[in-house]
Amino acid sequence: MAETNVQELLHQTQEADLLRFTTAGSVDDGKSTMIGRLIYDSKGIYEDQLESVIQASKNLNRDDVDLALLLDGLRSEREQGITIDVAYRYFSTPKRRFIIADTPGHVQYTRNMVTGASTANLAVVLIDAKNGVLTQSKRHGFIASLLGIPHIVVAVNKMDLVGYDKAVFNKIRKTYSEFAAKLNITDLAYIPMSALKGDNVVNKSENMPWYKGVALLNHLENVYIGSDRNLIDFRFPVQCVNRPNQGFRGYCGQVVSGVIRVGSEIMVLPSGKKSRVKRIATYDGDLEYVFPPQSVTLCLEDEIDITRGDMIVHPRNLPKLEREFESMLVWMSDEPLRLNKQYLIKNSTNVVRARISELFYRVDPDDLHRENAETLQLNEIGRVVVDLFKAVPYDEYRKNRATGGFIIIDPMTNATLGAGMIIDRSRYRASVGNNQKKIVSKHISRKSGEVTDTDRQRLLAQKPVTIWLTGLSGSGKSTIGYGIEKRLVDDGHACYVLDGDNVRHGLNRDLGFSPKDRKENIRRIAEVARLFNESGLIVVTSFISPYRADRESARNIIGETRFFEIHIDAPVEICEERDPKGLYKKARAGEIPEFTGVSAPYESPETPSLQIATDKLDVRESVDAVIAMLKEKGILNE
Amino acid sequence: MEKYRISNLKYLEAESIHILREVVAEFENPVMLYSVGKDSSVMVRLAQKAFHPGKLPFPLLHVDTTRKFPEMYEFRDNFVKEIGADLKVYTNLEAINNNINPYDSGTVKCCSQLKTQALLNALEEGNYDAAFGGGRRDEEKSRAKERVYSFRDEHGQWDPQNQRPELWNLYNSRINRDKGENIRVFPLSNWTELDIWHYIKLENIPMNPLYYAAEREIVRRNGLLIPYYKDKVPLKPGEKIEKIMCRFRTLGCIDCTAAIESSATTIDEIIQEMMLVRKSERITRVIDHDQDSSMEQKKKEGYF
The missing domain is CATH 3.40.50.620 (HUPs)
Structure with missing residues (x-):
């Protein structure tokens, strides 16, 4: 009997595949309890480990046995009751074996989450049903998508505390789905759960008959990960050369993607020399073909000079080989990023000197907004240009996690400072949540001179911002806009108004008033406003800009910190009564199609920096209100 | 695929x-x-x-x-x-x-x-x-x-x-x-x-006989089965030597490595035992428990 069991188990071990997943949750939303339950119920915790948890719970005067103590491996973590560092956990079921990268959810520990996510196929994002979707929940989803995790499970935990209410679950699902639509996630699942009570973790809950899906463990066991591996693009970064005697010369490495066979033609990068695979040598005998993630030794037909850092590829499927790439960069050091400082980059098996030559923007991971930034601090994420001192073979991270990821090392302190995900350069400034066209020639790259934004601000003694006025035609935007300009210039500030008269007649004269053209109109205006801001000017824009999404996109282009949305608000009847340009009359007569307020919608701002009711305030009072707001926000001095 | x-x-x-x-x-x-x-x-x-x-x-x-x-x-x-x-x-x-x-x-x-x-x-x-x-x-x-x-x-x-x-x-x-x-x-x-253990079996890796169960001389100390080797492990007052069928899950110094009662004499039996065991291997290491x-x-x- 023993014999059969062992044979059966060995067979299962042979057959079972491996799922690596990461867990992210905010403080107290029950992550450790969930993991504890997954492991305990699948018998991954030993009695003495449980005993020590019981003992530790007593020592810390906790009322219940705290399964989190099992996971918090460091003494300071147990004492403070928080998780500091990534911990790896192991458990298996007959179907699959699992490696969990258990990462802390505190805001300040983004770097650990990124670390845990880097090797995961799946992420479990926990949301406390009581609290709903928090900014951290969004951050976790963003990081998972940034790190290219193909599968995400949103576990809505503590359902027992909301009476297992379907409506609570549905509301969270709706809110999160709206957010996730902006991310690049291929597979997103939602599971209502109570880790404490055991609902839908390992066993299907009887408390939520309205939920037709499966329990978490069942999902983890069955999610299809076969297509996560890249079997197309053959990439073999050479780790070392094995030459034990005159008769053998092989190149050691791990196949990170693609498949190669004995006899296949190969190319070596960067030299570009070609040969064929003569042998695929292993300790257990030669192989006919190899695929990821096998570690083997390749022998070639011809004697070519190959060293560590070279990459063996298929000659008709080449990675990029360049001295510069763009990437998303996660900064992981207390020492902020310094542009143009010399760093080391490790990508595949290459370590090369490099500089971060440009920082386009910083992303706020909580709402995906892009912000202007001059550096990246600990746990900040931005889009950068990496300038390498020599060309290395690489792929876009989205296509190949193994050849598209890199780490940054400080050559002085040897610390790991950050991690990056390479972006295809032709998608210049394509960012999450941004609808801009993405056509930019690969020959154009942003160059910056030696004058910084700070220098310009000092010269003009002002903080450049964009005051974005939005409202119906006739609401008073232009009048107020020019009023603001006059007041600012009188006070010694450099300011300029962009409005229909100076934009529609020149820059945007090719555009009409369809939603598509309105969108492009706003995009161009936002880009101009951004350039003016970068040159140091304060900009006032005066456009109807009726669509929320377009204004949101303008906010992204200009940058969160520089963008002030002001709703110039007046009832449509009053605007129509004013009708300074006679446009309402024409629209009513059907002479102007798609006229906002008459035949096209106006979407009011939800949370404007300021709302001015022009049916109640006159021009001077309106301008006063704007100036007061700018002073309050610290843009203008008191 | x-x-x-x-x-x-x-x-x-x-x-x-x-x-x-x-x-x-x-x-x-x-x-x-x-x-x-x-x-x-x-x-x-x-x-x-x-x-x-x-x-x-x-x-x-x-x-x-x-x-x-x-x-x-x-x-x-x-x-x-x-x-x-x-x-x-x-x-x-x-x-x-x-x-x-x-x-x-x-x-x-x-x-x-x-x-x-x-x-x-x-x-x-x-x-x-x-x-x-x-x-x-x-x-x-x-x-x-x-x-x-x-x-x-x-x-x-x-x-x-x-x-x-x-x-x-x-x-x-x-x-x-x-x-x-x-x-x-x-x-x-x-x-x-x-x-x-799976790998040891699949790869046929030679293993120290201490990992396999045998009748060994043991003294019970603080609830652990400490192996008795003459001239190496001094007996404390009241301790007596017993012969017990046992094996070692981990190997360290004689004085600080406890045995577990076991009848597993082959790798298959060890794997079988591992499937059922409810205590971690570090329990047999005295040094892991000598301070918080x-x-x-x-x-x-x-x-x-």
Whole structure:
């Protein structure tokens, strides 16, 4: 009997595949309890480990046995009751074996989450049903998508505390789905759960008959990960050369993607020399073909000079080989990023000197907004240009996690400072949540001179911002806009108004008033406003800009910190009564199609920096209100 | 798609081989800790695979407390001879001459001198910049937080709150060699105890007889089954020697390694037992329980 069991188990071990997943949750939303339950119920915790948890719970005067103590491996973590560092956990079921990268959810520990996510196929994002979707929940989803995790499970935990209410679950699902639509996630699942009570973790809950899906463990066991591996693009970064005697010369490495066979033609990068695979040598005998993630030794037909850092590829499927790439960069050091400082980059098996030559923007991971930034601090994420001192073979991270990821090392302190995900350069400034066209020639790259934004601000003694006025035609935007300009210039500030008269007649004269053209109109205006801001000017824009999404996109282009949305608000009847340009009359007569307020919608701002009711305030009072707001926000001095 | 699948043990093997090769390519003078136990045996096999058909490109280092089981010394010498490895043995002779032992000095001091200090001395003497250890993250809770490349300062100390982030399979091998900094490398990080036994069976790796059940002379001490070896383990008043069918789940010093009652005399029976066992292997190591957070404390001081 023993014999059969062992044979059966060995067979299962042979057959079972491996799922690596990461867990992210905010403080107290029950992550450790969930993991504890997954492991305990699948018998991954030993009695003495449980005993020590019981003992530790007593020592810390906790009322219940705290399964989190099992996971918090460091003494300071147990004492403070928080998780500091990534911990790896192991458990298996007959179907699959699992490696969990258990990462802390505190805001300040983004770097650990990124670390845990880097090797995961799946992420479990926990949301406390009581609290709903928090900014951290969004951050976790963003990081998972940034790190290219193909599968995400949103576990809505503590359902027992909301009476297992379907409506609570549905509301969270709706809110999160709206957010996730902006991310690049291929597979997103939602599971209502109570880790404490055991609902839908390992066993299907009887408390939520309205939920037709499966329990978490069942999902983890069955999610299809076969297509996560890249079997197309053959990439073999050479780790070392094995030459034990005159008769053998092989190149050691791990196949990170693609498949190669004995006899296949190969190319070596960067030299570009070609040969064929003569042998695929292993300790257990030669192989006919190899695929990821096998570690083997390749022998070639011809004697070519190959060293560590070279990459063996298929000659008709080449990675990029360049001295510069763009990437998303996660900064992981207390020492902020310094542009143009010399760093080391490790990508595949290459370590090369490099500089971060440009920082386009910083992303706020909580709402995906892009912000202007001059550096990246600990746990900040931005889009950068990496300038390498020599060309290395690489792929876009989205296509190949193994050849598209890199780490940054400080050559002085040897610390790991950050991690990056390479972006295809032709998608210049394509960012999450941004609808801009993405056509930019690969020959154009942003160059910056030696004058910084700070220098310009000092010269003009002002903080450049964009005051974005939005409202119906006739609401008073232009009048107020020019009023603001006059007041600012009188006070010694450099300011300029962009409005229909100076934009529609020149820059945007090719555009009409369809939603598509309105969108492009706003995009161009936002880009101009951004350039003016970068040159140091304060900009006032005066456009109807009726669509929320377009204004949101303008906010992204200009940058969160520089963008002030002001709703110039007046009832449509009053605007129509004013009708300074006679446009309402024409629209009513059907002479102007798609006229906002008459035949096209106006979407009011939800949370404007300021709302001015022009049916109640006159021009001077309106301008006063704007100036007061700018002073309050610290843009203008008191 | 079936033909592009490998078992999870092969996945772990490929990952470990990648780590071994990275270290050999990036460090000047690596060494592999060899403790004669099951994890060491697996680690050595993986190294043979990584550099096949060449020999191991680094020496093995046995930190010898002189208090190991006699069977371990015998096994070690045969094993090393068979695979043609270069074995270095280091003992903290100063501590031995000062009569450091678990009975008079206590286990904490004994361990600190004969294991941790001996290891640090050996690494310094050999001028090694990287040292492979067979530690696994599933062994103990502080080890669950350990990196594959564990940076150690010039005193071999681990700073768990300030570890280098480790992403993908990109390991940061940069150290200040002149200052005496080094990296401890754990190629078996993601293996579990059961994986080790599965692999031993699949690969037919020779194992020390102590792992198999046999009738052995035992004294019961603090609820643990401590092996009795004449002249090596002094009896305390009231203790008596019993003959018990037992085996060892882990191997260490005689005085501090407890046996478990077992009738498993083959690898299959051991695996069967592992499937049912409800206690972790570290329960048989006296030293893990001699103070609060003992493993973390030892690691901070330079232990593996």
